Amino acid sequence: MSSQEKQRLGEIAARMVEDEMVVGLGTGSTAAEFIKALGTRIREDSMTIYGVPTSLQAQLLAEQNGITIVSSDTIDLAVDGADQVTPKNHLSKGGGGALLREKLVDYRADTLIILAEMSKFVSILTTVFVEVHPLAIHPVSKELAVYGSPVLQTVKGRSIQEGDQVFITESGNVIIALKGKVRNPVEMEKTLNRIPGVIENGIFTRKCMVIGRPMEVPG
Numbered sequence: 001m002s003s004q005e006k007q008r009l010g011e012i013a014a015r016m017v018e019d020e021m022v023v024g025l026g027t028g029s030t031a032a033e034f035i036k037a038l039g040t041r042i043r044e045d046s047m048t049i050y051g052v053p054t055s056l057q058a059q060l061l062a063e064q065n066g067i068t069i070v071s072s073d074t075i076d077l078a079v080d081g082a083d084q085v086t087p088k089n090h091l092s093k094g095g096g097g098a099l100l101r102e103k104l105v106d107y108r109a110d111t112l113i114i115l116a117e118m119s120k121f122v123s124i125l126t127t128v129f130v131e132v133h134p135l136a137i138h139p140v141s142k143e144l145a146v147y148g149s150p151v152l153q154t155v156k157g158r159s160i161q162e163g164d165q166v167f168i169t170e171s172g173n174v175i176i177a178l179k180g181k182v183r184n185p186v187e188m189e190k191t192l193n194r195i196p197g198v199i200e201n202g203i204f205t206r207k208c209m210v211i212g213r214p215m216e217v218p219g
Contacts, residue, residue, distance in 0.1 A: 003033075009115040009212050010034035013079045016113065019047045022070065024078025024105040025062050027055040027098040030115045034079045039065025054080070054105050055098040056170060078109035083129070083202070084122045085114065089210055090185040094129030094202030095177075097153075097169050103200050112208040121213060125182040128192070129153075129202035131173045136197020141176060143195050147188070148180020173199050 010033030017023055017038060025035055035058065041047055043066065051067040052075055053059035059069055080102060084092035091114060093102055106112050130150075132140045137152060144150040153175040154164040167175055182188050182203065189203040 005117060006030045006033045010037040012211055013113050013115060014038045014041050017049060017077060021076040022050045022052060022072050022074060024075045024109045025051045025053045025058040026080025027058050027102060028081040028096050030081040031079060032061055034115065035061050035065055038067065042066045052105055054101040075105065075109040077111045078106045079113045080106055082114050082116050082120055084125050084127065085116050085120050085210055086122060086125060089208055090125060091204035092125045092128055092202055093204055094175065097167060097175055099129055099131045099202045100171050100200045106204065107206055112206060114208050114210045116210055116212045125185055128178040128182060130176045130178055130192060131169060131199040132176055133197050133199060134174055137174060140195055140197045144176060144178050148178045151177045151179065153177055
């Protein structure tokens with residue numbers, strides 16, 4: 001997606017925010033454009049917006065744009081990106097490493113808005129990110145192998161090679177990318193979280209509004 005397209009999506013979502021709202025702030029380049037667009041609205045319309053960030057990255061950008069950071073059990077609206085989006089608005093998220101906090105914030109919001117570029121739309125989810133406790137990497141990987149090919153993520157965003165550093169989330173966990181077709185996202189979301197050592201998985205099946213969807217999704 002071009003920077004102009006990301007900016008356009010961010011501006012559309014920012015127009016949906018109202019004064020005094022508590023807003024969940026997603027992580028990633030497209031969500032960042034939303035935060036910057038929201039900052040523009042705050043300055044131009046003299047709004048007060050409270051933000052619940054999904055990462056330190058989102059928090060720092062929000063503070064730079066005049067958003068008051070809060071901890072709240074109630075979130076009016078959350079705006080985030082996605083790695084994959086199906087025709088039923090089932091999502092794969094977490095490639096950026098903020099999986100746990102994204103799910104905590106996005107599932108708590110009254111309304112979830114997903115900003116997605118053309119390449120993110122798929123007929124079926126094929127990659128699921130799983131946040132795992134470091135002590136459970138090997139047993140979890142063994143159990144995940146039943147559903148596809150598990151790959152431990154590194155800071156370079158690839159399967160681990162000699163000399164690579166394993167990616168560690170802000171919560172002190174690791175991310176395993178599970179490669180394989182997800183036939184039933186609703187059931188798979190529940191199934192993965194029942195594996196001992198799994199902290200959370202990146203299948204999102206809650207109701208959401210997707211901005212950026214093309215007219216048709218190639219099969």
